Amino acid sequence: MKLFSFFNSSASYRVRIALALKGIDYQTEGINIRAGEQYHAEYLQHNPVGVVPTLIDDSGDAIGQSLAIIDYLDRRFPAPLLLPQEVSLRAQVLEIAFAIACDIHPVNNMRILRYLTDELQVSESQKKSWYAHWVKVGLSAVERLLEQSNSGNYCVGEQVTLADCCLIPQWANALRMGCDLSDYPRCQRIYQHCNTLPAFIAAAPENQPDVIPA
Amino acid sequence: MKLFSFFNSSASYRVRIALALKGIDYQTEGINIRAGEQYHAEYLQHNPVGVVPTLIDDSGDAIGQSLAIIDYLDRRFPAPLLLPQEVSLRAQVLEIAFAIACDIHPVNNMRILRYLTDELQVSESQKKSWYAHWVKVGLSAVERLLEQSNSGNYCVGEQVTLADCCLIPQWANALRMGCDLSDYPRCQRIYQHCNTLPAFIAAAPENQPDVIPA
Numbered sequence: 001m002k003l004f005s006f007f008n009s010s011a012s013y014r015v016r017i018a019l020a021l022k023g024i025d026y027q028t029e030g031i032n033i034r035a036g037e038q039y040h041a042e043y044l045q046h047n048p049v050g051v052v053p054t055l056i057d058d059s060g061d062a063i064g065q066s067l068a069i070i071d072y073l074d075r076r077f078p079a080p081l082l083l084p085q086e087v088s089l090r091a092q093v094l095e096i097a098f099a100i101a102c103d104i105h106p107v108n109n110m111r112i113l114r115y116l117t118d119e120l121q122v123s124e125s126q127k128k129s130w131y132a133h134w135v136k137v138g139l140s141a142v143e144r145l146l147e148q149s150n151s152g153n154y155c156v157g158e159q160v161t162l163a164d165c166c167l168i169p170q171w172a173n174a175l176r177m178g179c180d181l182s183d184y185p186r187c188q189r190i191y192q193h194c195n196t197l198p199a200f201i202a203a204a205p206e207n208q209p210d211v212i213p214a
Numbered sequence: 215m216k217l218f219s220f221f222n223s224s225a226s227y228r229v230r231i232a233l234a235l236k237g238i239d240y241q242t243e244g245i246n247i248r249a250g251e252q253y254h255a256e257y258l259q260h261n262p263v264g265v266v267p268t269l270i271d272d273s274g275d276a277i278g279q280s281l282a283i284i285d286y287l288d289r290r291f292p293a294p295l296l297l298p299q300e301v302s303l304r305a306q307v308l309e310i311a312f313a314i315a316c317d318i319h320p321v322n323n324m325r326i327l328r329y330l331t332d333e334l335q336v337s338e339s340q341k342k343s344w345y346a347h348w349v350k351v352g353l354s355a356v357e358r359l360l361e362q363s364n365s366g367n368y369c370v371g372e373q374v375t376l377a378d379c380c381l382i383p384q385w386a387n388a389l390r391m392g393c394d395l396s397d398y399p400r401c402q403r404i405y406q407h408c409n410t411l412p413a414f415i416a417a418a419p420e421n422q423p424d425v426i427p428a
Binding site: 048049050051061063064065067068069071072075076087088090091094095097098099101102103105106107111112115116119120122126129130133137141144145147148 | 262264265275277279282285286289301305308309316321326329333336340355359
């Protein structure tokens, strides 16, 4: 399999965690989204939307959208299962995953921040406030969901799920942007624990072949 | 079952379509998000995030996030199945659903538009341009995905899926906001067809008990 990925795209990072957890061999092809490579004609044939990541599976089919890719991987390579079968646990996992993937990530990604700067001419400090505001609203919500799920080392239950695959990249992004994360002890515990696991280490931005040193 | 819903919240609308397709009896409890009712203490007990919709199932458990609710309903009430079991079709359905639910809806919902006005003091015309821009970027992407899936009356295959449950509310929102939708003939065909089906009619904003006349 091949993954079109950008080292610090958090959607790519989610999929890399899932691939590593499942022990799937794959080749990384870096798509530099800062330089606009996601809009090159050759890439758009695989991903007509022009976003990363895209998985090319072992029969050559292309799949976009990180959560669709992880759902696909979970069905083809069920060990370890990232989406529980039991309906109540599954609903908890998905609720947390979507609270991150729908409510936090999309409003703070690169294209939005660029629009704020380029089209709305907001100042650097207004842009930072925007970012910090949606991280705060979003992680406060996730922290409350983790109280409900009675999280420990993982968001739900005693093993990694899709929710952790979403939380760790989001947390890493917020850290990198200098957000105050002291109000989310449940998130922090999960981040610290998961980052000791080989799959999460292998998937981290700094360990990717296409890393661009800061 | 009970659904906490707001008549023209498109996330609520998605779930109403799924409930109607599956013929599930439920009671609607309107949460007026314009008036901030999603932040009332009583509602936050069901939905700690403070968003609509929330489903209270027949054992009294609360589930938030529209796509998590539909996944849950699909497992408990599989007829008609909105998420295909076959891996390739399923990936196509999810890719389209997430292209709407992650890439379009979150950047144009009420809280974002209010932040633009209240915090960034953007003009009414800049706010309209923002809205139209993300609709254009997003629906162009969906239209290209529909070319790949060879859509007809539905996004994928010959029956309603989760992708249609996401597309119709998004399209209705864009229409309501006066966006130019002439460039998306595949989306338009699906919208026109689905709106002839009883479940989509029953789920429409104007047919909800909590409707607020324009």
